[in-house]
Amino acid sequence: MPYRGVDYFALDDLLTEEERLVRATFRRFVDEEVLPHIGHHFRQGTFPMDLPRKLGALGALGSFLQGYGCPGLNAVAYGLMMQELERGDSGVRSFASVQGALVMYPIYAYGSDEQKDRWLPAMARGEVIGCFGLTEPDFGSNPGGMRTTAERHGSTFVLHGEKRWITSGGIADVALIWARTQPEGEVRGFLVERGTPGFSTRDIEGKFSLRASVTSELILQECVVPESAMLPGARGLRAPLSCLSQARFGICFGVLGAAMACYEEALSYCCERKQFSRPLAGHQLVQEKLVGMLEEITKGQLLAWRLGRLKEAGRLRPPQISLCKRNNVRIALQCARTARDLLGANGITDEYQAGRHMCNLESVFTYEGTDHIHTLVVGEDITGHSAFD
Amino acid sequence: MKILVTVKRVPDPEQKIKLKDDRIDLSAANWQLNQFDEYAVEAALRLTEDARNPATRLGEVTVVSLGPAEVQQQLRAALAMGADKAVRVDSRDEDLDADIVARTVEKLVRRDSPDLVLMGKLAADNEGNEVGQRLAGYLGWPQATFASIIEVVEGGKALLVGREVDAGVEMKKVRLPAVVTVDLRIVAPQAIKNGRTPPDHAYPEGPRYASLKGIMAAKKKPIEELTLAQLAIQPTLRVRTVSVRLPPPRKAGIKVSSVQELVDKLHNEAKVI
Known part of the structure; x- marks a missing residue:
């Protein structure tokens, strides 16, 4: 018997046509593209690398944003999409959450026009993967204590510090790193591209959980980025x-x-x-x-x-x-x-x-x-x- | 090419059937688009696009359904896949039979003059398999049923239609305009050749997903609403449902203790050997 959802209280009556169609698309997507393979990935501890582009083709990445190739879903439709993805696996939903809500959204909300043009369409297509570096080894619930610094040197910043428990870190093409500027001490966000000297990642092994998702450490040692990598609109925690x-x-x-x-x-x-x-x-x-x-x-x-x-x-x-x-x-x-x-x-x-x-x-x-x-x-x-x- | 596709909502075929007052109780039915009609929509889209650039339409696909207001959900699903517009003819399911549906679609065809009517070969509710044939008869158009291959030939004036029969695949040429009903394999990767999409192009198996962009675009696509009266259809049923019964439950089988006993029973009781 194929999966038909759980709806004991006829909650479907509270949904619009559009919301039901969105759910139907991802219900089928999860049945056909996620469930047949996810057990294998979980056992092997690998992320299904075919999914970003497939999700991108459907418009799932950053789907609540409008413009830059994003469809502008309303909140409930977006939520139902996430519900179906997590019916497949929390790791797949985590990937979509990080890509859309934690990387594309801040670029959209706080980025410059150049940053938006450069990153958002490619991220929406799933061609570019992002990760969000806020948590540190010693600062999880208390991000305000972060030790990662960004020291200004003329028109560049030098990033220094360590991030941990970063979803998609090891497969990301761009990391949004949150750091305190020196000497001002203000929290700012920096888009650091894979391959930037001084930036490296190390995947966390031995997980009991989210095994079909990549979880990593990000290491920043004398990592120099131009001022244009900073999100101009994001100031403070x-x-x-x-x-x-x-x-x-x-x-x-x-x-x-x-x-x-x-x-x-x-x-x-x-x-x-x-x-x-x-x-x-x-x-x-x-x-x-x-x-x-x-x-x-x-x-x-x-x-x-x-x-x-x-x-x-x-x-x-x-x-x-x-x-x-x-x-x-x-x-x-x-x-x-x-x-x-x-x-x-x-x-x-x-x-x-x-x-x-x-x-x-x-x-x-x-x-x-x-x-x-x-x-x-x-x-x-x-x-x-x-x-x- | 201008294509009219008929779609029908059917109760989820996986749901258990319940009877009430000699009728199938559909009050808790989970309605969905009839699978073969979804294949017909997919086939129509493949016929009217260049797969290398599907955003540019090479024709027009109109989806038509008869039914109550809720049918809009299924029409919207077809629009979200990529159909261009929709027509809903307002009616109650119990007021329809295959003949009324065929005559209604005939009126729409005469009004809109499509080059092709594509339909699912049957609907999964009563598996009638007759609307396409009746429609072709009323229109006096050529028909090809159970299509598993469609190729546009003679510069778009005819179709070469493949039908799977016991001995293999029967190829038929039909002049347009025509009525074609489709079978399961019409959504195989290379089942459709429209002369624009490169012949070696392979589609993914099955009907396409409605993408989020498609779903958002579908909100703005028109759904025309008509009544049977506006189309001058006399709603006289030719088929009257007297009563509906579930088939009797199967009797339990028996276990035999030896091959000899099995052969004996097959020969003397079942009389099959």
């Missing part, structure tokens, strides 16, 4: 944080895709496999688990849909994204764990998807603002008291 809000919005929808894949897999497995006198699905404890998954997915769908409509209306506030990211990643991870449980021993092999999604979602729980940090963002928003420092 607010700029990279605005990118993260874009990316987290995609995650709110994306993880539902992973949760739906796990739910569907567990449901069909439990309906087919017999233990004792009946199918697993005929046992009360199993039904309770399946219902719990469906219930949380349905609530998560409504939350994400509403988040999208607020974004389209220009009324979205970042703490609302935090609440949705926190909830939806939590429930997706719980769905994956429950599915793994219901699949029994089969759930620990990569013949089934649940184990892969479960491992992937551990990363999603931590990246783009940990569960803790999003809790504190909402906590500060409702109490007025910051619990960070």
